[in-house]
Amino acid sequence: MSRFVGARVVVVGGAGGIGGRIAERFTEEGASTVVLDLAPRTEAVVGVPAPRILPCDLVDAATVETAFDRALAELGGVDVLVNSAGILARGSLLELTADRWDLVMNVNARGTLLAMQHAARAMIAQGEGGSIVNIASMAAKAGGNDEGAYAASKGAVVALTRAAALEWGEHQIRVNALLPGYVLTDMGADTRTPEDVAAWSKKSPLGRLGTPDDVAGFALFLASRDGSYLTGQAFNVTGGMIMH
Ligand SMILES: NC(=O)c1ccc[n+]([C@@H]2O[C@H](COP(=O)([O-])OP(=O)(O)OC[C@H]3O[C@@H](n4cnc5c(N)ncnc54)[C@H](O)[C@@H]3O)[C@@H](O)[C@H]2O)c1
Numbered sequence: 001m002s003r004f005v006g007a008r009v010v011v012v013g014g015a016g017g018i019g020g021r022i023a024e025r026f027t028e029e030g031a032s033t034v035v036l037d038l039a040p041r042t043e044a045v046v047g048v049p050a051p052r053i054l055p056c057d058l059v060d061a062a063t064v065e066t067a068f069d070r071a072l073a074e075l076g077g078v079d080v081l082v083n084s085a086g087i088l089a090r091g092s093l094l095e096l097t098a099d100r101w102d103l104v105m106n107v108n109a110r111g112t113l114l115a116m117q118h119a120a121r122a123m124i125a126q127g128e129g130g131s132i133v134n135i136a137s138m139a140a141k142a143g144g145n146d147e148g149a150y151a152a153s154k155g156a157v158v159a160l161t162r163a164a165a166l167e168w169g170e171h172q173i174r175v176n177a178l179l180p181g182y183v184l185t186d187m188g189a190d191t192r193t194p195e196d197v198a199a200w201s202k203k204s205p206l207g208r209l210g211t212p213d214d215v216a217g218f219a220l221f222l223a224s225r226d227g228s229y230l231t232g233q234a235f236n237v238t239g240g241m242i243m244h
Contacts, residue, residue, distance in 0.1 A: 017185025
């Protein structure tokens with residue numbers, strides 16, 4: 001398929017497991033793609049040329065601005081933004097420090113806001129609408145046992161998604177969130193055991209964990225013309241682990 005010929009796509013967190021596959025699939029379908037990431041590992045992104053994989057620390061607003069300036073200059077504008085950067089933080093709420101909370105919120109929630117602002121300003125100036133896809137998490141709805149700060153940050157992403165959809169709809173900018181379940185990537189790999197994989201797999205009626213491709217396929221659908229009447233939504237991509 002070639003749904004994105006001529007489209008200009010920015011994937012924040014595009015050197016990660018899910019973001020990397022999203023960037024790869026947009027490129028396969030004809031898009032010009034720029035990846036922004038804290039760790040701009042060129043080997044992690046298939047199909048995107050190295051000069052289009054740029055450093056960006058979402059915690060540092062100045063580097064986000066510089067990275068977007070470079071991305072917009074490289075692409076000549078932006079039609080699609082995917083926010084896939086994120087960090088997981090495990091630990092009980094009773095032990096959670098203010099610094100840890102700030103870091104998780106700054107990367108996952110404030111970082112999503114900063115990227116959306118840069119992209120939306122450009123989309124509004126272009127006057128041709130656009131699509132923003134934010135990767136939240138099932139934790140936004142399910143609570144997140146032992147990952148309360150992460151769950152709260154993803155809840156903020158869902159609320160931001162809805163607020164942005166309301167504000168920017170008049171500019172034909174659609175904003176949606178995806179809520180993945182448990183996807184096999186580097187995230188959480190340091191503590192993952194075979195028992196965890198088996199237990200989580202059983203939570204899905206499909207009996208398996210998610211893959212980056214499961215999430216990427218839906219992200220591309222949302223950004224495509226087929227998603228033209230979808231905005232302000234939070235879609236579960238969990239293999240049925242949650243159904244509300
Ligand atoms: N893997 C899962 O099970 C799962 C489940 C639900 C939601 N998600 C969400 O999906 C998204 C992608 O996760 P993933 O599984 O690909 O994880 P990943 O760790 O493979 O990728 C995350 C990417 O974010 C980047 N990043 C981290 N901090 C950053 C910062 N300060 N500035 C810029 N980039 C930064 C990392 O360098 C990395 O490339 C995340 O938002 C995550 O919360 C993942």
